Amino acid sequence: xxxxxxxxxxxxxxxxxxxxxxxxxxxxxxxxxxxxxxxxxxxxxxxxxxxxxxxxxxxxxxxxxxxxxxxxxxxxxxxxxxxxxxxxxxxxxxxxxxxxxxxxxxxxxxxxxxxxxxxxxxxxxxxxxxxxxxxxxxxxxxxxxxxxxxxxxxxxxxxxxxxxxxxxxxxxxxxxxxxxxxxxxxxxxxxxxxxxxxxxxxxxxxxxxxxxxxxxxxxxxxxxxxxxxxxxxxxxxxxxxxxxxxxxxxxxxxxxxxxxxxxxxxxxxxxxxxxxxxxxxxxxxxxxxxxxxxxxxxxxxxxxxxxxx
Amino acid sequence: xxxxxxxxxxxxxxxxxxxxxxxxxxxxxxxxxxxxxxxxxxxxxxxxxxxxxxxxxxxxxxxxxxxxxxxxxxxxxxxxxxxxxxxxxxxxxxxxxxxxxxxxxxxxxxxxxxxxxxxxxxxxxxxxxxxxxxxxxxxxxxxxxxxxxxxxxxxxxxxxxxxxxxxxxx
Numbered sequence: 001x002x003x004x005x006x007x008x009x010x011x012x013x014x015x016x017x018x019x020x021x022x023x024x025x026x027x028x029x030x031x032x033x034x035x036x037x038x039x040x041x042x043x044x045x046x047x048x049x050x051x052x053x054x055x056x057x058x059x060x061x062x063x064x065x066x067x068x069x070x071x072x073x074x075x076x077x078x079x080x081x082x083x084x085x086x087x088x089x090x091x092x093x094x095x096x097x098x099x100x101x102x103x104x105x106x107x108x109x110x111x112x113x114x115x116x117x118x119x120x121x122x123x124x125x126x127x128x129x130x131x132x133x134x135x136x137x138x139x140x141x142x143x144x145x146x147x148x149x150x151x152x153x154x155x156x157x158x159x160x161x162x163x164x165x166x167x168x169x170x171x172x173x174x175x176x177x178x179x180x181x182x183x184x185x186x187x188x189x190x191x192x193x194x195x196x197x198x199x200x201x202x203x204x205x206x207x208x209x210x211x212x213x214x215x216x217x218x219x220x221x222x223x224x225x226x227x228x229x230x231x232x233x234x235x236x237x238x239x240x241x242x243x244x245x246x247x248x249x250x251x252x253x254x255x256x257x258x259x260x261x262x263x264x265x266x267x268x269x270x271x272x273x274x275x276x277x278x279x280x281x282x283x284x285x286x287x288x289x290x291x292x293x294x295x296x297x298x299x300x301x302x303x304x305x306x307x308x309x
Numbered sequence: 310x311x312x313x314x315x316x317x318x319x320x321x322x323x324x325x326x327x328x329x330x331x332x333x334x335x336x337x338x339x340x341x342x343x344x345x346x347x348x349x350x351x352x353x354x355x356x357x358x359x360x361x362x363x364x365x366x367x368x369x370x371x372x373x374x375x376x377x378x379x380x381x382x383x384x385x386x387x388x389x390x391x392x393x394x395x396x397x398x399x400x401x402x403x404x405x406x407x408x409x410x411x412x413x414x415x416x417x418x419x420x421x422x423x424x425x426x427x428x429x430x431x432x433x434x435x436x437x438x439x440x441x442x443x444x445x446x447x448x449x450x451x452x453x454x455x456x457x458x459x460x461x462x463x464x465x466x467x468x469x470x471x472x473x474x475x476x477x478x479x
Contacts, residue, residue: 110406179381183406206337206383208410 004043004095005031007067012090015070015151019119020085021058024067027093034099036061036126037215040069041261043095044080048242049251053080054261056189056215057099058125058152062133067099070151072119078222078242100259103189103215105130110183112138113176115198117190118149123215124189125152128159141176143167143194170194173201187213216262216282220244223278226300230254230309231273245295245305254309256295263297270295275305323455325392330413332356336385340376342398344390348417352387359387364394373398377405386412391420393434396461409458423462424452428473432462440468448473 011023025031034057041052059068074081088094103123105112112131114124121142131138140160144150146168156164165171177186177198186207188198195214202212228237228248239248246268249256258268263281272293278301281294295307330352333339339359343349346363353359362373386407388398395414402412424435431445439452443465449472450465457464467473 177382181406182377182380182382182384184382203335206335206385208335208408210408210410211382 004097007031007094007096009088009090009092009094010066012088016148018073018148019070019151020073021068021070021151022084022088023059024069024094024096025065031064031067032098033064034061034067034126035101036105036130037103037123038099038101038126039103039123039260040067040099041097042069042080042084043097044083046079046083048078048240049247051078051080051243051247052097052261056103056122056126058122060129061126062129067096068125070119070122070125072149078220102260102265103187103213105187106185106211106213108183109185110137111181111185112136113141113180113184113186114138115141115143115171115173115176115186115188115190115194117143117188117194118145119151120188120190120194120215121151122189124187127187128156132159139163139165141165141167141171143169143171143190170197173197174205177201177205177207185211185213189215192216216264220246220261220297221280223299224301226275226302227304228300229274229304229306231306232309239299244297245293245299249295249309258296261296263294266294268294268296271308273306273308275300276302277305325396325414325456325458327395327414327416330387330415333385333413336411337383338380339385339387340380341387341389342373343388344394344418344420348390348394350387350389350415350417352415356387364390373401377402377407380405380407384411387415388412389415389417391418392416392422393420393461394418396423396458399458400461423460424450424465425457425460425462426450426465428467432460435463435465441465442476447476449476 006027007024008027009022010025013021015021039054039056041054044051055069057067058070071081071084073085105127116124186202188195199212222242225241226239228239237248237252239245246256256268259265264283266283269292271291277293278299279289280297283294284292332355339356341353341359341361344364386402388395399412421434421436423432425432426443426445428448429446433444435441441450443450449468451468453464453466455464
């Protein structure tokens with residue numbers, strides 16, 4: 001496990017009524033470099049326990065003086081974004097995990113087609129900085145709700161000109177993906193229905209999976225509290241309704257490797273040996289789910305779950 | 310397809326793996342490039358409206374270039390011929406932007422293969438024999454069981470370092 005970094009909030013501003021941007025500076029030494037598409041986990045001390053939320057880095061990867069993240073306020077969530085919007089002030093220090101990338105650019109692509117929905121614009125801000133520097137051909141298709149989820153839109157209009165295409169509702173994906181030159185790759189980030197639609201349309205037009213890149217930003221959702229039995233140590237734990245299974249394990253002092261905390265990267269895969277599981281990940285196959293679970297998002301839905309830990 | 314799709318555990322991962330192509334139903338355009346009419350695989354008859362290019366035709370190189378430049382995502386390429394031909398076309402297709410999993414390679418002719426000399430950097434045509442003299446630097450080469458997809462060639466390494474120019478007898 002990598003050691004957390006301590007950063008200070010050097011600036012904060014509202015990009016829209018629902019999106020707050022933070023600029024983070026290192027309290028110790030230089031910040032680790034990162035590649036476009038990387039995210040950091042921000043450690044949040046909520047009253048129910050420590051929560052870590054993953055946010056894409058929106059700043060220029062070539063600039064290692066600071067990181068920037070943009071946080072959408074999620075009212076129906078466990079409170080991580082609420083804490084960042086309402087409680088964190090300029091000058092505060094935060095703990096973050098070092099950058100990791102699960103949504104990298106395909107370096108040999110001849111054309112990069114970026115499709116963002118709402119706050120899904122965030123990884124593309126770092127993409128655009130890198131693509132502009134390497135003078136790689138790209139275009140951005142940005143779907144947003146005006147005055148709510150339209151972060152960076154004015155800046156992008158000035159920077160990108162005709163390479164920016166904006167939409168108030170789902171764009172015609174057939175039009176965007178049809179008859180594209182051989183070197184094209186498509187990247188999409190946003191709400192799950194947009195991601196599903198892009199992947200489905202690409203498949204229908206004969207795009208192989210290797211040309212289609214996507215990232216969700218789903219975090220753990222609350223559920224029913226349940227008991228946990230750790231077979232190797234014989235310990236018993238209680239997982240609260242607002243807490244993820246991974247957070248409960250971390251609170252108990254266990255170090256579980258993890259990167260995305262959203263059920264996609266596969267790092268935290270753990271063997272379960274008893275109890276009913278509600279699988280919420282998009283990593284394991286149904287056959288694998290019979291044996292393993294992803295504690296970052298999945299939960300027990302019966303009285304007690306036993307884990308091989 | 311390449312070796313990562315090869316199930317046989319006794320094969321070296323550094324060798325290319327050839328097999329009969331499977332019809333790609335998801336593809337929207339099928340492009341067949343064959344070295345000659347004799348290299349044609351029966352699969353061609355099962356493809357829906359394939360575009361077929363024959364290496365024996367006079368304007369083959371120009372037409373191939375044109376087809377690759379104008380091709381769009383959703384195209385699938387089937388290459389048929391000997392090893393030297395397959396990997397020459399494979400290289401052109403990759404630089405035109407096709408990915409490995411959009412290309413099926415089928416060795417339908419015995420023919421020649423290419424060998425890269427690690428001493429002078431020359432890639433040359435060669436037969437199936439394991440030893441040859443490099444036509445660039447005259448070093449006696451042993452052809453290793455190591456294939457570069459980027460170069461489309463097998464690795465040729467000096468067979469006798471004590472007497473590199475003594476010549477090899479295939």
